[in-house]
Amino acid sequence: MSKLTFENVSRYYGETCAVADLNLTVSDGEFLTLLGPSGCGKTTSLRMVSGFVEPTSGRIFIGDADITNVLPEKRSIGLVFQNYALFPHMTVGENVTFGLKMAKVGKAEQETRLKEALKLVQLEGLVDRMPRELSGGQQQRVALARSLILRPNVLLLDEPFGALDKQLRDYMRAELRALQIELGITTIFVTHDQDEAMSMSDRICIMNHGHVNQIGTPEEVYRTPANKFIAEFMGQSNILPANIVGSGGKMVTIRVAGATLEIDAPSYMDSEQPEVLIRPERISLQPPKGTGAKAKVIDKQYFGSLIEYAVESQDGTTLSVTAATNNSNHEPSEGDMVMLDIDASAVFVLPQREASHRP
Ligand SMILES: Nc1ncnc2c1ncn2[C@@H]1O[C@H](COP(=O)(O)OP(=O)(O)OP(=O)(O)O)[C@@H](O)[C@H]1O
Ligand SMILES: [Mg+2]
Structure with a gap:
């Protein structure tokens, strides 16, 4: 042993x-x-x-x-x-x-x-x-x-x-x-x-x-x-200020980067304005139809198997978005308007404490 x-x-x-x-x-x-x-x-x-x-x-x-x-x-x-x-x-x-x-x-x-x-x-x-x-x-x-x-x-x-x-x-x-x-x-x-x-x-x-x-x-x-340190240290991240605009049961409604999302409320959440983590690969860029949150592509970099975008939402938030380069994805160009499709299950409310220990 x-x-x-x-x-x-x-x-x-x-x-x-x-x-x-x-x-x-x-x-x-x-x-x-x-x-x-x-x-x-x-x-x-x-x-x-x-x-x-x-x-x-x-x-x-x-x-x-x-x-x-x-x-x-x-x-x-x-x-x-x-x-x-x-x-x-x-x-x-x-x-x-x-x-x-x-x-x-x-x-x-x-x-x-x-x-x-x-x-x-x-x-x-x-x-x-x-x-x-x-x-x-x-x-x-x-x-x-x-x-x-x-x-x-x-x-x-x-x-x-x-x-x-x-x-x-x-x-x-x-x-x-x-x-x-x-x-x-x-x-x-x-x-x-x-x-x-x-x-x-x-x-x-x-x-x-x-x-x-x-x-x-x-x-x-x-x-x-x-x-937050770990969220930033482990891979690419969007760490964004969010506002709680409604709650019911175990869910809360938040507004983040101009989008309204219903997410699971973690037990440790004690702020009306939490910071949330959304990984760049969990946001997809769609053609700008319907009522969803809109953004403008301000940078696009091609890396072979993936594309890294920087987009600016209508409330002025800058987000990183990564997309796999396959034919089925919408691939907007710099300057294009897009709709942000954020997977609600991918929104992680960051614990406020600075250091934690989970043995
Ligand atoms: N012999 C020493 N005398 C004084 N300070 C030391 C000594 N060895 C390490 N330290 C200090 O202890 C801290 C931790 O050092 P350590 O070498 O364990 O870091 P590390 O995580 O391995 O860093 P790196 O990734 O650069 O190798 C640092 O602040 C370093 O300056
Ligand atoms: Mg070392």
Whole structure:
């Protein structure tokens, strides 16, 4: 059992609070991503698990064992960083078996595990190459093999694909996730790339200024962000002022961007003028017929598979709208008048609180 638990973990550097009262359990075999802007405490959180940084307060457990004061080399943790840090004067094979040699594992066992580890990351043929003779993606896979050969209980990955180009990143994401599922290894992955977080994770823990703001599945954090920071951080968003103009039962009628919509009233709504989140892909632009809210297209950018519009509604609100480029969509041009078709079920009333914690 190798679940990982942070219990009230904080880390200060002098006056600076790098991580504030972190409470988080990563389940056995789970792939959890720490996501957040630069300086929010992601690396510090990982380093406290690895043992290279000591928490100022709080405790960390692997399974039921308190590892807070255990030496780094005794924690059974695999670490992979952004700049792979391979030994340049050692071959791939020597790099990968380095940890086993340090642990005085016998030669025969080293050979068996080396074969197994290189097979996992599909580098069997490159055992005698030097790091400088490898591509970035191959070097990154050597770094991964070097961690996996030690059969750690927990794998920590700190922006491991930061140095790779986009195509290789996409490839490595899929490779790593498949490998992680195959091995069932409890993993914390750090990134500040929200697409990477969304596509790879079982759950995402979003941090800001050392505080956890929300923990949830990719879909939860995208659809029901705990606050405005997360709504803006996770993908493109329209965050708009709304007015409540009527209510009945569990529904309320709101006016937003010139449109009148009937939406579910969330239990936490306590303002007559809430802010609402509407994702750009949940608005569609129709020919300007009927009584619906009208807007003018003020910008149109073509991205191949989709078009991004900026439109200005009659009450002066600017909205982003994205549309898939398929033949059935109405594709207005800059300057055209359109009718806004907003999916009422896509209107999410933002909670007012600034930070929330959903363990
Ligand atoms: N050794 C240190 N001494 C002093 N302050 C530190 C130290 N390490 C980190 N900090 C501070 O702690 C905060 C969190 O840093 P951390 O490296 O965990 O951020 P991060 O989320 O990993 O950021 P990035 O995305 O830029 O890597 C920052 O304000 C940073 O300046
Ligand atoms: Mg970092």
